Amino acid sequence: MDSASLWTLSSTLIGGIATLAIFSFLIRENGFYRFFEHIFIGVAAGIAPMLTLRDFLWPQIIDPMRGVTITTYPDGTLSGPYQPLYLLYIVPMIFGSLYYALYSPRHAWLAKVVIGFTLGASGALAIRGFFSEVIPQLAGSFKPLVVISSGAISWSDSINNVIFVAILLLVLNYFFFTFGKEGSLQGKSAPLGRPLLMVCFGAFFGSTVMARLALLVERVQFLLQDWWTAVHTIVGIG
């Protein structure tokens, strides 16, 4: 067995044991489950900074600054000249590093500069993002109640749009808490929004259950197919 197959086999075996350990919680809380839960949290926390360093900071920032991305061809010529402007990356890196000044009570104010900058940039992005995301949705909700298609009324589209607009208005009406008298049309129709919201929450809950079951299906497939084959391979070797 070559090293790649051995690696695949051992990772499949460990994956299956880890899955069974987490599923053992369904019987009762136990040490086997706790052990693998801690491993999972540790791996999940460690993988993010490691991959950021390996896949982004090192190849995209550090290597160009060091000039090691320049290839030397067999005839001695270079793929391009060294760009000293890459050294400017140091400026935002130092600025971002000021965040760690939080750990020094004397210099903690420096971190506030970074936090303020981040908040300002995030706020500006959020405003821009809001408009480019929500405005088309608002425009999309203004639907014609009578849809004319090829010179004739399209009854199915018209009924769809009427239902859509009616639900939209009823749900919006439900959330008017500032005005509206009991006995008025607005006051009488407001409770109608409630069952519609319940239908919506039911759909959300149903789709959440479906997502969780999909995870179960994937794990059961893994255990019954990949893991079981790996176990057989090990028993065969033994």
Add this chain to the structure above:
Amino acid sequence: MEPRRLIYLLMIIAVAAPVMFGLSQAPSRLVSAERMYSVVDTVEVKPGEVALVWLDFGPNTVAENEPQAVVLLEHLFRRRIPVLLLSQYQQAEGFLRRIPQEIAERLEREMVGQTWRYGEAWVNAGFKPGGAIFIQSLVNAADIPKFLGRDVSGMPISNFPAFASIGGVERVKIVGEITGLVGVFDSIVQFFQKNGYRPTLVHGCTSITIPEAYIFLDSGQLKGLLEGIAGAAWYSEVIKKHFPLSDNSKLLVTNTALSAAHIMIIALIFAGNVVAFVSRSRRSRG
């Protein structure tokens, strides 16, 4: 046995039986998945233009997102549209490498003599941190291969002929976003545009995020949607209709196991209500 444990056992049996015996049923027709197929099938891509696909998922949503990534990439590969793969999520790293490779090998087995090679059919730009800021920079870059720099193996993306002449975002004709993460898909909708140009956007979402994704579909911001495993299963059926040798048997078994689990839940809800009703009637009769 405690009722709670009996429920767990019944659920596992319901899911395991189709997997063990390879039972599969034809999936239900999903209009949004079908619409996505026709969008991907008809989008016009000239030489030098590409598709950009974000695989923003990890092991936590792989059950739903991997089949979606498979059917979308398979369709793009069959159409010979070069695919630039990248991710905003660190844990997608392994999937970025494995999924396109497996599809290419499967297509090469299906169509002997044809090849789908790394660097021609796809390039893996890897994990890119920065979220919305990265997307904005990517969209505003005059030369996307130069902006992205190197692929995961350290090779300059501009060295691959199919990707060397992309230029700006106007040459990205279709964007696919496969994710179950809240906020990640939104940032693509919000920022993947330049001077009024928006490429065709298609999305594969997990079941949890379906209600949110429908809003984008309804407003026209999204041109096609794969809803969980069911969406991927129907998309694979449409592919099979056009390419009969395409193998979607494993995905159909997965979809059937999911349906079996749903039937079991409905049966348990019904049985629970009957038991509660009968025991209440007995109590009231004394």
